[in-house]
Amino acid sequence: MRKKLLPFIATASLTLAACSVQTEGDANQPTDGTDVSSNVETTEKTTIEILGTSSNETDMNIVRDQLIKNGFNVELNTQPDYASFTAQKDAGNYDLAISSWTTVTGNPDYAVRSLFITDGDYSIMSDSDVDALINQAALETPEEYVNTYKELEDALVTENAYIIPLYTSLKAQAFNEEILNPDTIRLSKSRAFAWEPVSFLDESLNDTDTLLLTQANGNLTSLDPVKGNDGSINQLNTNMYVRLVNLTDDDQVVSDGSLSYSHAIAEGNSEYYFVLRDDINFAKVEEGQAVDTGEMVSGQDVIFSMNRAKDQNSVPDHRTYSLHEHIDTVELVTDLNELEDTQLSDGSGNILDALEENLSNPINEVVEGADQVDNSTGNYQVIKLTTTEPFPQVLNYLAHQSAGIVSQKQVESINTYDIASYDVNNDIAYGDQRAVTEGATYDNHLYASGPYIMIQKNDYEATFQKNPAYMPDTENTANIANVTVRFIADMDSALSSLRAGEVHLLYGLDETKYEIVEGEESLALQSIPSNAVTYMLVNTSGREVSESADLRKSILYSINQDEINAAYNGSKLKAYSTVSPLVDTGNELVADPAKVEEFYEAYLETAE
Structure with missing residues (x-):
């Protein structure tokens, strides 16, 4: 029986290129110059x-x-x-x-x-x-x-x-090393560019000056992390929503800089435990400024976020559900004995000991209510995520921007429409770019759990401010207070802006531009497979x-x-x-x- 192809949607990450082109006579030849087609009679084709x-x-x-x-x-x-x-x-x-x-x-x-x-x-x-x-x-x-x-x-x-x-x-990026501290610029194989570590060489400018970045796409799919998975929002949502885990620059799954202090996999590879930190609050925008809502990013928000991430019908035009379809249940642990009685997948000990390994204060009690959380006295929320079958790769998906933690209270207050009859022309869903675009539609309803929140955007750029309640007084709090992402579709124009000092860093530099960057004394180039x-x-x-x-x-x-x-x-x-x-x-x-x-x-x- 013949297998039929079905209609598809192409992902948005088109390769930029501009270099010399092979002639018809040169094409399809191996690099050693041998004519591989000399003995083959070519049929005129469709x-x-x-x-x-x-x-x-x-x-x-x-x-x-x-x-x-x-x-x-x-x-x-x-x-x-x-x-x-x-x-x-x-x-x-x-x-x-x-x-x-x-x-x-x-x-x-x-x-x-x-x-x-x-x-x-x-x-x-x-x-x-x-x-x-x-x-x-x-x-x-x-x-x-x-x-x-x-x-x-x-x-x-x-x-x-x-x-x-x-x-x-x-994968490459170029930046102005006379303005930015090279030691704070990361290039990760998979993870989108992280803003919070970046610092100006003159650290006194971190609170006053703006980090200037660029990206090609200015038409943003959605600032709701589950509704988009493309180049217009991946970096933006990665920096606006914290996740249960993160990826290192070489693709290892870690809790560093995430909502969890640590995580552990239970015997059988179907149960995953995360002990949550209590020093991250949601940020919102008031009078053009990022402010602390006073609302902790809680286990309840995690459960809400993961359940909607895996449910294709939780939002109109859900574009990331298949990444999370192996999630079965997400719940808060209420019995400390469960952590002590459950063994690790590698047989090296129990879940409780593994979760406590990186904690300043041991877990004295696992609590359900957000108002009961106090990490300093040993009261923690612990999330247990169970997969439909043994699936260790679930952790990589939890590090993806689509697994960003949103506010249950705020999302439910915005998404009051009936999903079945959602009208894209009249209904404004949580994360719709119209809510942050300058003009008559502006009504910024975002709640950000990550290090930054978008203040507003127009056709040319989007502006962000640091979340004042994101891991304050830790190494993970954002260094630079203000970030602007300028929308420059053309690579040559973006590179010209970098060379002119109009942007400080160009992420996603095409290989054909390396020599130009290397010829500029003020610019540094980073490149990896x-x-x-x-x-x-x-x-x-x-x-x-x-x-x-x-x-x-x-x-x-x-x-x-x-x-x-x-x-x-x-x-x-x-x-x-x-x-x-x-x-x-x-x-x-x-x-x-x-x-x-x-x-x-x-x-x-x-x-x-």
């Missing part, structure tokens, strides 16, 4: 339409030339920005669309679940084999899941070519590529990743799927003109 934005121009041109080299006719559908790209995609005006996915949680399940499982948040297909392999790998240890992810890649790429991989990128993979999405309806795996595989083997890497001066890494940066499966895409012809002939035979 027309392939490639959709992308102007920032993808290099990728589009290289892929075009490689496909033409293998006999395809190619049309480029180049759009000026992401909004018009999305409109063309929604209209179905493409065969292949240049897109990318960044695994911001640091775990391989995130790299595949939303994109490829049936009915996932951004699912592009429905394939029972792919579903089964995704679910199997999710329950395995890293030692076990390597083979499973290899099988998944074989089903996803080798056998069906549901996606066409192009490359893995480096990333979890970002660029690939081509297949149109799932009304096109020949939607119906024929053979046609898709003919396209697949036209792609020469060595050629792509050469165009980027060796700064790209090979990829086979979105899991490539995280798991070494041994799979590698090697351009093969003979296979191009073989699969195209098979496609023609089937079409007849």
Whole structure:
């Protein structure tokens, strides 16, 4: 029975590129100069339409030339920005669309679940084999899941070519080291850029001057953490909402700088415990200033936030529910004996001892009411999260911005509409950017549990202030009081702003701009391998590529990743799927003109 692709939504993280383009005569050649196609007779083939934005121009041109080299006719559908790209995609005006996915949680399940499982948040297909392999790998240890992810890649790429991989990128940022203290600038492999550690070189400016940042997208999906998972809000929501755990710069799950002092996994890998700190209050905006609400971020808020995160129907247009579908129950522990009687998953002791390891005061009592909490006397709230099945990767998802803790009281006071009849034109949900946009709609209703809160935005920038009640008098309190994020869509313009001193840090610098930054005495460059993979999405309806795996595989083997890497001066890494940066499966895409012809002939035979 033929497996059919279903409509999909592309994730928003398009790769920026601008460098020299390969000619048709040079395309699809290995880096050693050997002509791999000299002994293959090329068949004139069907027309392939490639959709992308102007920032993808290099990728589009290289892929075009490689496909033409293998006999395809190619049309480029180049759009000026992401909004018009999305409109063309929604209209179905493409065969292949240049897109990318960044695994911001640091775990391989995130790299595949939303994109490829049936009915996932951004699912592009429905394939029972792919579903089964995704679910199997999710329950395995890293030692076990390597083979499973290899099988998944074989089903996803080798056998069906549901996606066409192009490359893995480096992750880089540039900043003005004459203004910012380099020792306070972090670059994490997965986690969005953290603002609170950043300090000016002259620390006396931290309370008076503004940290100036930039991002491409100014149209914000939502400031409700569960309603968006794209480049417009990931960094913003990461800095506005605290989570139960965090990721280190190298993707280790820790409690440092989170709502929990520590966490522990119980025997069986289905029960997770978190002892909560009591020195974080929600911030709100009054008369244009961030103020302390006096309301502690409590265990009740955690339960509310996690339950809505996992429930697809908790909000209209929920975009992150599949990340949290393994959460079964979330509750407060009310019996101290439970912590003492429950053993750790590694057999090294009990939950109580593990949770107390980093506490200044031991746990004397576990309390339910927020008004009973007093960490200084040993009264703590402890959250117990139970998964539907053993699933250690749940901790990575709890570090994602979509697991940010919101105020139950505030969200319920704003979201008074009926979800079934929600009208996006008339109803303003919690986190809607209209509530913080200057003008007639401004009515800032945000409650932030993280180190910063958005004060307001317009078409050009958004302004933030530090949460005065976020871990005060600790190393985790924000250093700089004011942050402005300027919306600059064009990479060249953003870099010009950095060089001119109009912004202090440029996050997500394209590899083709490294030399420019390195040539500026005032600028510093940080770069590491990333979890970002660029690939081509297949149109799932009304096109020949939607119906024929053979046609898709003919396209697949036209792609020469060595050629792509050469165009980027060796700064790209090979990829086979979105899991490539995280798991070494041994799979590698090697351009093969003979296979191009073989699969195209098979496609023609089937079409007849």
